[in-house]
Amino acid sequence: MQYISTRGQAPSLDFEGVLMAGLARDGGLYVPEHWPAMTPGQIADLAGQSYSRVAAAIMQPFVEGAVPASDMAALVDKAYGRFTHPAVAPLVQLDDNVWLLELFHGPTLAFKDLAMQVLGLLMDRSLRRMGRRATILAATSGDTGAAAVEAFKGREAIDLFVLFPDGRISAAQRRQMTTAGAGNVHPVALRGTFDDCQGIVKALFNDHAFRDAFQLSAVNSINWARIMAQAVYYFTAAVALGAPHRRVSFSVPTGNFGDIFAGYVALRMGLPVERLIIATNANDILARTLATGRYEPRPVVATASPSMDIQVSSNFERLLFEASSRDSGRVRTLMDEFAVHGSFTLAEPELAGMRNVFAATRVDEAETREALATLYRNSRYMADPHTGVGLAAAAKLKGNSSVPMIVLATAHPAKFPDAVEDATGALPEKPERLHTALSGQEDFSVIEAEPDAVRRFIAERSRLNLANPTL
Ligand SMILES: *Cc1c(COP(=O)(O)O)cnc(C)c1O
Numbered sequence: 001m002q003y004i005s006t007r008g009q010a011p012s013l014d015f016e017g018v019l020m021a022g023l024a025r026d027g028g029l030y031v032p033e034h035w036p037a038m039t040p041g042q043i044a045d046l047a048g049q050s051y052s053r054v055a056a057a058i059m060q061p062f063v064e065g066a067v068p069a070s071d072m073a074a075l076v077d078k079a080y081g082r083f084t085h086p087a088v089a090p091l092v093q094l095d096d097n098v099w100l101l102e103l104f105h106g107p108t109l110a111f112k113d114l115a116m117q118v119l120g121l122l123m124d125r126s127l128r129r130m131g132r133r134a135t136i137l138a139a140t141s142g143d144t145g146a147a148a149v150e151a152f153k154g155r156e157a158i159d160l161f162v163l164f165p166d167g168r169i170s171a172a173q174r175r176q177m178t179t180a181g182a183g184n185v186h187p188v189a190l191r192g193t194f195d196d197c198q199g200i201v202k203a204l205f206n207d208h209a210f211r212d213a214f215q216l217s218a219v220n221s222i223n224w225a226r227i228m229a230q231a232v233y234y235f236t237a238a239v240a241l242g243a244p245h246r247r248v249s250f251s252v253p254t255g256n257f258g259d260i261f262a263g264y265v266a267l268r269m270g271l272p273v274e275r276l277i278i279a280t281n282a283n284d285i286l287a288r289t290l291a292t293g294r295y296e297p298r299p300v301v302a303t304a305s306p307s308m309d310i311q312v313s314s315n316f317e318r319l320l321f322e323a324s325s326r327d328s329g330r331v332r333t334l335m336d337e338f339a340v341h342g343s344f345t346l347a348e349p350e351l352a353g354m355r356n357v358f359a360a361t362r363v364d365e366a367e368t369r370e371a372l373a374t375l376y377r378n379s380r381y382m383a384d385p386h387t388g389v390g391l392a393a394a395a396k397l398k399g400n401s402s403v404p405m406i407v408l409a410t411a412h413p414a415k416f417p418d419a420v421e422d423a424t425g426a427l428p429e430k431p432e433r434l435h436t437a438l439s440g441q442e443d444f445s446v447i448e449a450e451p452d453a454v455r456r457f458i459a460e461r462s463r464l465n466l467a468n469p470t471l
Helices: 015-021 040-044 051-063 069-080 112-130 143-152 171-178 194-206 208-213 224-240 258-268 285-292 316-323 328-341 348-357 365-379 385-397 417-424 432-439 451-461 463-467
Strands: 002-005 030-032 091-095 098-102 134-139 158-165 185-191 248-253 273-280 358-362 405-409 445-448
Touching: 002 015, 015 112, 015 224, 030 224, 040 224, 051 069, 051 112, 051 224, 069 112, 091 405, 098 224, 112 134, 112 143, 112 158, 112 224, 134 143, 134 194, 143 158, 143 171, 143 185, 158 171, 158 194, 158 451, 171 185, 171 432, 185 194, 185 451, 194 208, 194 451, 224 248, 224 258, 248 258, 248 385, 258 273, 258 316, 273 285, 273 348, 273 385, 285 348, 285 358, 316 328, 316 348, 348 358, 358 385, 365 385, 365 417, 385 405, 385 417, 445 451
Parallel strands: 098 405, 134 158, 158 185, 185 445, 248 273, 248 405, 273 358
Antiparallel strands: 002 030, 091 098
């Protein structure tokens, strides 16, 4: 499979190229040059297979030419062997036709593990084959950093640096990143905000000499391999509820638009999806865009679902590319307009195309709390606040449709005990894994939120530098 940039001015790359590149050189995002198609018969054959088998089948066309099927099968077995539920992503029935898809049985108790575990193994495999090393640099406000630490700790070819804002994430989130006890993992608390962390990551990626010397690589949700791995659970869930013979809908707690775009990928591959609901918290840029056609960020507000406190949804560009019938010139025009004016407006056919598949709604804090409280009252089930946003959005938009509605449960409630207790009056039980992280020995550095300070820090610790003393 070859990959092309949404902005049409970067070279096309094979899978290993996009795996390591992250962002395209023209500022665009990589997408497959065509969508691999699954026939209804092939989808029906997924029924009753293990999660790993389905994962290998769904991902194989995307890695074709770069990773042989036997390697891919072994790799996903290893990745999903670390999950504590035998089904990996089990469905829980809540109502006649409302279901929760539990995506929090991985090492860090949030859905990001499902893709990050695969990404870690794929990157390590490619680098070792090429005899190369890489430095992964990530800014995190919580879940991504923890998932990356668990995916990359102990990997021979990779050094990981995660930057987080000192004192501005929860102790549990920090401990999940700082108790790994692996020499190749470097958690760094910056004396600044999350925006400072992100700004420094951008600055170092734009410093091409530094970027090349340390072979910087990115693992945020613009990395295609993450999207590809997330498409898998849309298949397992839909097939468990009767696809391809029955259509299903999904409600997806959305921030950067990565997870829900994976649902769109599943649809384009042939999965009969009726509707994809974009569930946003008070940071509702996508709900406003679907309503008015105008994409215009507002200042970020803090909510009880912090992993969705995002106003610029990077992966939305991938949908723009599809909605404009893959017109990279049109994507460039819109993104230039965005860079200059801070907003853009979709054309009527583009908006109509999106509304054919997607619906969107904003869920405020009181509605989220109410969704968690009602669920707990009716079925003693505790959901986390991100999942609460998805539940409330599903309730608002479901109508009296008989199509099964699958709400993605993106984090374990024990990761957000305060919000859960506030809504339900009870505290979620901590899984064993969280206990381990909470009681482990912490190890991290605190440095100034300055690009030069981070540059020096990486240069001192990267094993790449040791291998190349002239740097
Ligand atoms: C990252 C995250 C989301 C948002 O996912 P996107 O792919 O950014 O839309 C939702 N819930 C939780 C718990 C997350 O960690």
